[in-house]
Amino acid sequence: MGSDKRAFPRYELTAYVEYTSKGEKRTHKVQNISLGGLCIHTAFFQRPGTEVDLVVNFPELGDARVEARGEVVWLNEALEDMGVRFVELDQPAREVLSRYIEQAAAAHPSS
Numbered sequence: 001m002g003s004d005k006r007a008f009p010r011y012e013l014t015a016y017v018e019y020t021s022k023g024e025k026r027t028h029k030v031q032n033i034s035l036g037g038l039c040i041h042t043a044f045f046q047r048p049g050t051e052v053d054l055v056v057n058f059p060e061l062g063d064a065r066v067e068a069r070g071e072v073v074w075l076n077e078a079l080e081d082m083g084v085r086f087v088e089l090d091q092p093a094r095e096v097l098s099r100y101i102e103q104a105a106a107a108h109p110s111s
Helices: 091-107
Strands: 016-021 024-033 037-041 051-058 064-076 081-088
Touching: 016 037, 024 091, 037 064, 051 081, 051 091, 064 091
Parallel strands: none
Antiparallel strands: 016 024, 016 051, 024 037, 037 081, 051 064, 064 081
């Protein structure tokens, strides 16, 4: 990972995200997540630049959840992945996300 230019490490997880854009709500598996954003496995893409409302559910944290606003920054239709960066993430949500990432990092120290 020495050539990885990401500001925040990403971790694979067991979490699901509901995202709403243009009045449509969808639930999908989160591929990976960081304090900067997440990758969603979905065949229902939004164009880069589209803002989405997110609710990320963490069953491993006793049904903890994070609500945030995000912006689609990339998509890979072949892999059915969509990258979203957080544009609004309040402090309580950031704390829940940090706690989850700490657990993921402890479980997978090489990530």
